[in-house]
Amino acid sequence: MRRLERRPTIIDVARLAGVSKSTVARALSDGAEINPKTREAVLAAARTAGYERNHLAVGMRSGRSGMIGLVIPDIANPFWAEVARGAQDRAEEHGISLLVFSSNWDHDREARHLAALRQARVDGAIINPVADSFDDLDRFGLPFVLIGSSAERFPETSSVGSDIAQAVRLGLDNLVSRGHDMPYLLLGTKARIARARFLRAVYDHCIARDVDPAVLPTEDGDYTVEGGRAAMSRILARHPGGHISIFAANDLMALGAMLTAREQGLNCPDDVSILGFDGVPAGEFSWPGLTTIEKPARAIGRRAFDSLSEEIAGRADHSRIYLPCRLLERGSLADRAPVQRRREVA
Amino acid sequence: MRRLERRPTIIDVARLAGVSKSTVARALSDGAEINPKTREAVLAAARTAGYERNHLAVGMRSGRSGMIGLVIPDIANPFWAEVARGAQDRAEEHGISLLVFSSNWDHDREARHLAALRQARVDGAIINPVADSFDDLDRFGLPFVLIGSSAERFPETSSVGSDIAQAVRLGLDNLVSRGHDMPYLLLGTKARIARARFLRAVYDHCIARDVDPAVLPTEDGDYTVEGGRAAMSRILARHPGGHISIFAANDLMALGAMLTAREQGLNCPDDVSILGFDGVPAGEFSWPGLTTIEKPARAIGRRAFDSLSEEIAGRADHSRIYLPCRLLERGSLADRAPVQRRREVA
DNA sequence: AAGACTTCCGGTAACGTTCCCGGCGTTGAG
């Protein structure tokens, strides 16, 4: 590896090609009026000099840094990693670089990251905000697009997320059609907006189907495997023999519930049927495979980038995009006779 | 969201505080000689003006952009996502921003990403290079640190990776102590350096233990679940009743092998014992849980950042760091009497 | 053939910051 002493500039190229630096700049930018022959000569000189554009200087002069920020809770979380990948793929197509930060669901870290993005003079940002902390966003001062469920609280901005209502309809209808008409709802952390959205979608669908939502039993979790295990223990304490079904608000809790059920000697799906929500890769390898509702994570990342491009260009109004989820049937849901199920609950 | 018309500069702050821009610059940089009282006044003026340093300008003038690049095969892959998280955590502590790219094991994409990093004037990069494509790296012209197994081919640079030799020793000794003295080696993609490193570690350990390495049966895979399934099918065609053990070169193949074994009516671990390598989260949820050798992914990311810092500072020589792996016992390995096992193989 | 118009190029001024140098006022020593 040899480290260059001084990287060649536009002026070096100009000297080499025997033209002025303005001409080099014109040759390098594609929309300018320049003689094709001199352009070729300049490009050749740039190649032999090993010239590479300094994006810092470009950004300073033009006000466009060619970078965007991505602030997500945790890049090590498979869902957010997929989102990042989607955004990255699109960014690469447009020659944009991605600055990635993990907020870790921490308010202060998020604020610091937003400041760092402003100081880096990114052209915009894709953000999954930490719940109820929108003051920083309000002051962000740059174009941005929200992803995830918290977008609801921020009607003034573009957002991309999954269609929770459609997903819940899909899940509940599938449960009911298999005879699970009174599934336990395994809910997430109480303060989170995602929890409220999930619950509301369930209620709305119940009412649309003429069912009293209040009859559905619920249990609290915290979106983690351990939370799922603990909730399952509490449920099984009330139903020692099983014969229950679970609709978990995310896959990790569903997998935790599955582990606990097995440890207590119960069979999934026969004794305990479980439906997850997310579509994490681990659900493919559990036994039985976790039937779940898959969120289109990568597509969310892609669309978020597209929305941000629109936002940066100033075209169009703010848009709210909800991408549909799909059911992944794998084997954690048993078929039950609806009548039999109803009798056992009563 | 209000978008500011013009962001305040150092000059605006200077006007507000009634000093020159040089004084503001001094107040903002911590090592300079300045009267504490005027510094306070300047900082107050900066606060009221809502001033934020323009890192593009700083980078241009000082030659330090405050950004580093991370080029990994796939940010959506759980192992690399963990590495990214480790690097990110450390970067955040140092006030450095991370530019993340996925090479997708593609030579051209990698080359484009390296060019993008140079143009962004990053201070350095952490790279997992695509196999046998080091020409681009040679020309990279910036400090960088390699991560992963391909670092071996590049003796002139710093690198951070897991200690494959130690990991293989751990795995083989554990297999042997449980009576699996002739495990199938489920290998990865042929061209990859990782495959050769794994094999060499196995051979070295066999020779150290006075075993002829040639007796160990091998089967080819490609580091994917499907590859693991296919390899397992071929193995089971030769051993219909099972009674074999597998040492897979990564977890995905191990999980694929486990699925196929179960689909063919075999029990894991009694009929087929499986040892994985990586420590992906999915291994926790399989049934049985996948016993595996966990690579310290997050620590690798952290150490890679530290090494890069050294490299950028120009301190010290290039370092090669191999972090130890640890065995995660979960249940995919049965205990067998060694004698019985030997008879069956013969 | 002379003017108007087009094509193409060079010079210069920014963008926001840091660094260096020189200058001012104050302090201390001789």
Added chain:
DNA sequence: CTCAACGCCGGGAACGTTACCGGAAGTCTT
């Protein structure tokens, strides 16, 4: 009382690029 020393600050140049303006050719029209 004078002069050097020191602490502190302002002015200017530079980093590499793009945008604007004006000018030198060449082309076309009448």
